[in-house]
Amino acid sequence: MTTKSLYKSFIIEEYQLEEEPYYVPIGDEVELFEAAYKQKLPLIFKGPTGCGKTRFVEYMSYKLGAELTKVLKNEADDSAVNLPLVTIACHEDLTGSDLVGRYLLEGDQTVWLDGPLTRAVKAGGICYLDEVVEARKDTTVLIHPLTDHRRILPIEKRGELLQAADGFLLILSYNPGYQSALKDLKHSTRQRFVSIEFDYPPIDLEAQIVEHEAGVDKDTAYQLAKLGAKVRNLKEHGLGEGASTRLLIYAGQLMAQGIAPRRACQVSVNWAITDDHSLQQSITEIISSIFE
């Protein structure tokens, strides 16, 4: 290309994970995922925020990629082929062209730039649409042909029909809890997916996760997990969402940096999940019961 490219076209390799993400399976989600991947069935992850949906996708993409590499290596190919993971955070202004791609002007030329979905389709990676209900309805229709046996992505602007590469898998995440009824997924969309439900891990596993992620000792991790469990009991009592594993890890990380436990929980758990004063006080009491 003679003219200096003003728009960097991301190469698909940049989406590949270098290290194995930490993930502790809670149920049979790994097996389900593998089975679905082999059968090219698109997936929906349902579950509250911060319970590990995104981490799971990362983990699976690495895991499946690693297996893929092994297979290829056996065929005496040196290049490690990881499974690319394209994550798209959906928002209410997300349009079809944001996903598929658009023409850009470069000097006196128009240049086509692939959208993230297109890239994943071409490269045969996992495309993860986070919080998909936030996206506009017309974008969700866009993914329909990708999710059935056709596995095609029409690129209207270029008049192309893109056949998805072999490794391509579409995953949506969605949190049924907090959206209003208006923002529910259409049935025609939902019924194209296999649903895996996520919830916060049981207390022992959560403790293990917190311990690993936050780098705190076992006891503290367990106490944090207990705090999580107790606070989650208050869901439906003014708490929209319980304290997520992510928040517990934050608290643990603060503690690992030397912040006093009560204070750490206060700022990372209590104040993060509610603005209701009396509820905050209640949670403060729980924190002060659990932590010294």
Next chain:
Amino acid sequence: MTDKLKVLKHLLPELEKFPVPVKDNFNKAIVEMPDALSDEQTSDWLKRGIAIAGQTVRSWEAAAHFFQVSPNVISSMPYSYFVRWMECGASLCEESPTLAAAYFEASPATMSKLRSRHIESWAGLGDGLYKGTWKSSTLACRFFAESSTLLESLSFQQLENFANFLDALSHRSYDLSSECLTLGEQIFPLVGDDKDAFLSLATTLVDTGWREVKSFFEAGAKALPKIHPEERMRFLKLAESLVNNGGTNIPGTMLDISQSLSLLEEDNHHIVLGFAEALLDEEPLAMPEFIKSAPIILEKLTILQLGRWYQEGVNTLSQNRDGGLAFFKIESSHSEAVIETLSSGIEFDRIKPVMEMYCRALAGAEIKLSPTDALVEKNIGWVSNESPTTEGSTVFVPTLVDRYGTKEENYAWFKVVSTHQVAHLEFGSFIFEFERESGLFENLRLDLEARRIKALRENQNNEPVVGDDIADSDSPGNELNESHTGLERAWLTDMQRFFDLFEDRKLALDIFTVVEDGRLDARVKNEYPGIKSSYNQVQSDSHENRPDIKELPAREAMVEFMVRLSLQQYEGVVAPSKYNKEASQVAQIARRVLVSDATVEDTAEATLRIYAIISAVPNEEIPPDDWNDMDFDDEDDEDYVDPEDMENLLQQIGMGMEMELRPEGEEEYESIQEVEYRGDFKPELAQLMTELRMQQQDEMGQSQGEPLTQEQLQELLENSAELDLQATEGEIQESSGMFADNIMKEAGANMPQSPDDSQGPFVHVDEEGGELEPAEPETFVYDEWDFRAEDYKPRWCVVRQKMMQEGDTAYFGATLNEYSTLVTRIRRQFEMMVPEMFRKERKLIDGEDIDIDDVIENMVDIKTGSSPDEKFYWRRNKVQRDVAVAFLLDTSASTAEAIDEGKNKQDDWDAPDDPVEYMVWLRTRRGEQMRRSYKRIIDMEKESMVLLINALEAIGDTYGIYGFSGYGRENVEFYTIKDLHENFSDKVKRRIDRIAPLHATRMGPAIRHAAYKLDKTDARTKILFLISDGRPQDRGYSREGVEKEYAVHDTKKALDEAKRQGINSFCLTVDKNGHDYLKTMCSDMGYEILDDINDLPERLLVLYRRLTM
């Protein structure tokens, strides 16, 4: 004697002229007259007597008295004074012989208490009271008669004052004056040294409010004894200055004040009165309020803190008089806040929301938090007002914790108490299962049960008396038979089955309680390290309140020993020397359950073993020297091992059966005192309640299962050691029956209410009084704004939310028919508002931003040489409907008013053409007219609602319709016709039919409640639509009962609050005179006054459309 008579001989015939008593009395008197009198003096005496007798026709009576009392009188004074006495009598007699007679008659008794020099003054007092009328004469006579009694408690000076007071009062009313005279006799002894003050107060009162004088005397007689004798004077002074400052109802106030003072410790009277006196300078009327509030405040504050509260009140007073008054009445939030800040006590109400959430979080269940008295009121077996406890779904805690000097400590205690109770639920005290294995001990329960049944069978067979195999449970004397049936009967709960194993249930329960509490405490401390330090503190504080172990008989001492141990006292635990071995065994077993994976079943097994040991200890007195201290390590390495001989152990537990073998001198086992913070543990009852509740739920879900009968329940209760039932047979029946009833009720408490209850008769309750509590479900408490005090009256109104009763759907259809033309028009208009989803409009000439795609397209077009499209802007679509609206209908009595002009004519051309329809139409019309030939305001409201619903259903907005009315602040009725989230259904149609005028209009709380409902609703636009027919008004919805502004201001405040919550309010009223108050009420909100009520339906819809566009 004869000498004297001789001297007087020439006078004696004079006496003959008068009726016989005169001479008789003279004859008696002359004998008693002192010998020392000279002849002259004697004859002077006689002459005066005769003179008195001769004054008027009736004066002989006075003379008779004169002679009668003379010897007595002269003996108490020198002759010179005697002369004066006689002169006074004579001059009184000139005024009125009756008066003189009374004077003479009263003299002997009075003279002994009167200094001789006061004789003339005294006579003068009586004389002064005499005004020549019959009534004044009675009063004066009575004054003389009562003088001697009065002088017992009054000095002469005071008597004079009293007489002056009587005189003054007699100008108003003789009867009153005379009654006060009588009351005076009772009251003066009580007044103490402050009679002057009392009298001067009384005299002042004559000028300011003489009608109250009598009640003042009566009140005084009741009030004064309640006050510290030294402070009575100050009390009276206070009352006096209150009078001087224009106070009203002084006697009532005095009673109130004295009542309050009597509630205080006497030492505090001095201080409180001191504040009260100082307060007089600031605002006299606040003084009584202050004293009345004092006992309430001193429950929460120390006397020093009271001073600070007082000071704050004075500050408030200086800024705002009404505010200050409300402050001292504790009717302002500020006042409460100050108390709260100063107080070291923890009040249940204040921390309930926080602690309830805390408990729910810990237990992971829908736990409620209630004060203990609520449980006692339910009367289901719990009797202690103080002890925290739980019955499986609610944690009961004390109303006020004021054990420590600081708030922090009290709070910590409260938290420990709540945590302990929740631990029962969290760590499963009540999920005990008889057959579930214990992890720490070998399971003996089933064995033991079998063994007991067998033993009892054998026992029974050996017994010749009972012929039948089935024991006759009606024979009360046969204890063995009783327990036999006890074991074999179907148990209701596993807990009951477990306790059935023991002969001495009380002992078993006590052991179980201690072991279980110990297990929970250990578990809590393990699970919640953060609370550990407060927990330890509370535990060690509990030691202080334990009974002296050395005074307990041995068996009780062993249990007490366990309690101490469970309270973490490991060193120097006192135990009877001769049972040291047993004690350490017990300790070993009990400590085994202190591990974190111990379950309630472990507790049960431990209980069995400990019971075996302790029940073998005879309950006898131990001499004071036979005790020693035992030490245990914090960590006990020695593990408890069951004895090799299990047979033996089982035997031991069974031992209790042979109760008859008790040694001599053994005492009945009495339950030991409970540990305060652990409260009242009733595992059997709690498990029962839990199970009953589940049963109740199952029943609703139509599941099978034999429901529990009243008899079974009663039997359980009678056997349980947890109830303190009366000992005699008949009463056990009675009280267990009552408990059983209540328990059944309690378990079924969540049954849906019958809608017929909704319009019950209202009870008149006085407006005075304090805050209200939402006692029942579906009641809500709101503050009320006092615009004079510029503060909220906290928790002042109770809103009772009820479902509107259901009527007939026909009304709905009929109304739609009636307005059919309007209906179609409106519906079309509303359908045009159908919400469009959020939409970005593209391809516009102008807009928020350029659309990059369109621009590029444009550029590409230019490049390719075709004519470009210049519309490449985009803009957000502004119309986004997300509306929630609450309609608040005034259903006060005034809406029953008829609308002036009949509307009948107009209706007639609505008649349908179709003959069949016409008949139907005609019938409804007739029916309608029979009922009511005119339309009322409420009818227009109802019709509007029908049209509104019809229109709103078209656009799909969230809407709720509520009616409000009420009677007094404790009865604000809030009727749900359609709830915000309820779907429109025939039910709603039926409810509309039943909207009817009710009582008064207390708008404030209704608005607050509607706002509260809206606030819980998620919508971008929230609207509160108030439809009323007049100004807000209600009993007590005012200040001093007159100011209409009070109601208006509260309503305004409520609307302001709603506005702050992001709710737009609009008032639509049909009151043509509404402008004056609506201007204030809705100063910056929309309001409209309808000139013609008939426009209501249409206007309402138009307004609604305008508001929500």
